[in-house]
Amino acid sequence: LCTPAAAKTLTVATDTNFPPFEFKDASGKHTGFDVELWDAIARQLGMDYKLQPMDFNGIIPGLQTGQLDAGIAGMTIKPERAEVIDFSDPYYNAGLLIMVKADNTDVNGIEDLKGKVVSTKLGTTSEDFVKKNANAEEVKLFPNNDAMILELMSGGADAVVFDSPVLANFMRSDAGKGKVKVVGPLYMGQSYGIGFPKGSPLTAKVNEALKKLRESGAYDALYMKWFGTEP
Ligand code: GLN
Numbered sequence: 129l130c131t132p133a134a135a136k137t138l139t140v141a142t143d144t145n146f147p148p149f150e151f152k153d154a155s156g157k158h159t160g161f162d163v164e165l166w167d168a169i170a171r172q173l174g175m176d177y178k179l180q181p182m183d184f185n186g187i188i189p190g191l192q193t194g195q196l197d198a199g200i201a202g203m204t205i206k207p208e209r210a211e212v213i214d215f216s217d218p219y220y221n222a223g224l225l226i227m228v229k230a231d232n233t234d235v236n237g238i239e240d241l242k243g244k245v246v247s248t249k250l251g252t253t254s255e256d257f258v259k260k261n262a263n264a265e266e267v268k269l270f271p272n273n274d275a276m277i278l279e280l281m282s283g284g285a286d287a288v289v290f291d292s293p294v295l296a297n298f299m300r301s302d303a304g305k306g307k308v309k310v311v312g313p314l315y316m317g318q319s320y321g322i323g324f325p326k327g328s329p330l331t332a333k334v335n336e337a338l339k340k341l342r343e344s345g346a347y348d349a350l351y352m353k354w355f356g357t358e359p
Contacts, residue, residue, distance in 0.1 A: 241262035
């Protein structure tokens with residue numbers, strides 16, 4: 129039965145730009161793995177929603193105050209966050225990488241960031257990782273991907289530290305091809321989860337939908353479409 133509460137349009141946050149999970153296509157529409165995965169979940173559950181792209185560091189506070197009903201933004205599941213919001217089951221495994229200009233020869237791993245200027249995104253696992261593990265001269269924090277990467281390209285930073293699938297995607301893009309490279313191993317394994325306000329009844333429903341999408345092969349098809357490999 130369709131009660132007014134069930135018919136509510138959900139407000140679902142995503143990052144403004146975190147390709148290939150979410151980004152604006154040539155027509156200005158948000159698309160990507162997260163965007164299409166959420167759409168498949170919502171259709172499975174018969175829920176209406178409005179997608180709200182925003183700077184990543186606004187998403188957790190928006191979930192905490194209940195202004196957002198969910199957030200799908202390549203968001204890493206971690207204990208400190210799980211104290212203030214709920215997470216779905218993991219839906220993607222990633223890690224962190226170091227990216228430098230293609231002609232850089234002196235940065236080959238985290239230890240070489242000592243005394244260097246590092247660019248990354250505000251409020252992310254990369255901010256924590258760099259502050260804890262790189263003895264950097266300066267850590268420049270940006271609200272979005274474009275500014276974070278531009279800082280490296282324009283010479284304002286020696287390296288970017290960020291999520292592996294996003295840096296791999298940039299390296300293959302027209303803007304990055306031949307101009308940048310990643311160095312060192314994959315750091316700090318992490319799993320992405322969808323975020324919800326604490327105690328939200330949506331969490332269990334979304335986990336159920338995710339499970340069905342995995343069973344039906346729809347999840348694998350989306351993964352193949354956006355990452356070009358099997359999960
Ligand atoms: N996975 C990282 C984090 O959760 C970055 C997410 C993002 O920038 N959208 O902190």
